Amino acid sequence: MDAATVAGRQPAFPFPATHVRILIVCAVRLLRDGLAEVLEAECDLAVVGHAGGGGEAMAHLHREPPPDVVLIDAGLPHALGLVRRIRQVDPRVRCVPFGIDDGPQPIALWMQAGAAAPIRRSAGLAELVDVLRSITRADGIQPPEPRPVASAPERVPGPPLLTRRERQILEQIYVGRSNKEIARVLGIEPATVKCHVHNLLAKLNLQRRAQAAVWLREHDASRRETPRRTRSG
Numbered sequence: 001m002d003a004a005t006v007a008g009r010q011p012a013f014p015f016p017a018t019h020v021r022i023l024i025v026c027a028v029r030l031l032r033d034g035l036a037e038v039l040e041a042e043c044d045l046a047v048v049g050h051a052g053g054g055g056e057a058m059a060h061l062h063r064e065p066p067p068d069v070v071l072i073d074a075g076l077p078h079a080l081g082l083v084r085r086i087r088q089v090d091p092r093v094r095c096v097p098f099g100i101d102d103g104p105q106p107i108a109l110w111m112q113a114g115a116a117a118p119i120r121r122s123a124g125l126a127e128l129v130d131v132l133r134s135i136t137r138a139d140g141i142q143p144p145e146p147r148p149v150a151s152a153p154e155r156v157p158g159p160p161l162l163t164r165r166e167r168q169i170l171e172q173i174y175v176g177r178s179n180k181e182i183a184r185v186l187g188i189e190p191a192t193v194k195c196h197v198h199n200l201l202a203k204l205n206l207q208r209r210a211q212a213a214v215w216l217r218e219h220d221a222s223r224r225e226t227p228r229r230t231r232s233g
Contacts (some may be wrong), residue, residue, distance in 0.1 A: 019046040020132055023067035025057045026050075027076055035071070038125055041166050047164075053058055054082045061089050068092075069116075069132060074099045080113050087114035096131060098123070166200040169193060174213045 011122045036047040051057040053114040074097040098119035110118040183190040
């Protein structure tokens with residue numbers, strides 16, 4: 001769990017507009033969490049919500065912005081009907097059911113319901129990631145129609161786009177944790193933390209970790225009056 005969630009609020013950084021926004025619908029929480037961990041490790045995919053059933057999934061469609069892709073466990077009760085409902089409510093949202101039995105007939109049923117890319121039971125994670133990545137590319141599955149954008153006054157450039165994991169690590173750097181401590185908190189390898197730290201420093205055009213903590217404090221008003229924990233030794 002990231003530091004922002006522990007504090008009871010959303011992370012300080014929005015998901016970049018270039019990311020494919022994914023909603024995972026599955027009754028098994030363990031499977032939902034596992035899929036989210038795999039997908040969020042990809043730099044251009046963002047899991048924006050979890051749902052245990054059709055009712056929760058439909059509620060996400062009324063949020064702004066809605067997901068680009070709904071990843072649906074084909075074993076969920078009434079999953080086929082859920083695809084139809086989603087497509088009726090918002091045809092721009094692409095439905096990707098996974099865990100479908102092999103054979104041409106089941107695939108045809110899902111396609112008729114409006115599924116963009118049914119994933120067979122025999123498919124691996126690499127194939128799933130490829131499908132989700134290609135969902136908005138012209139050389140793969142037909143991309144979603146552009147979402148209407150309300151006119152707004154010209155805005156100055158915002159902060160650099162960081163991945164969800166980079167945001168988590170920046171939060172941990174801010175409270176003074178070392179790479180080993182961050183790895184333990186986030187449940188990842190220290191070498192992976194080191195790689196992410198290198199990437200986020202490069203994106204922020206900084207040289208040292210301490211500068212990253214100062215950067216976060218300056219770009220997050222809620223932290224300006226909060227003293228940062230420093231590590232002893």
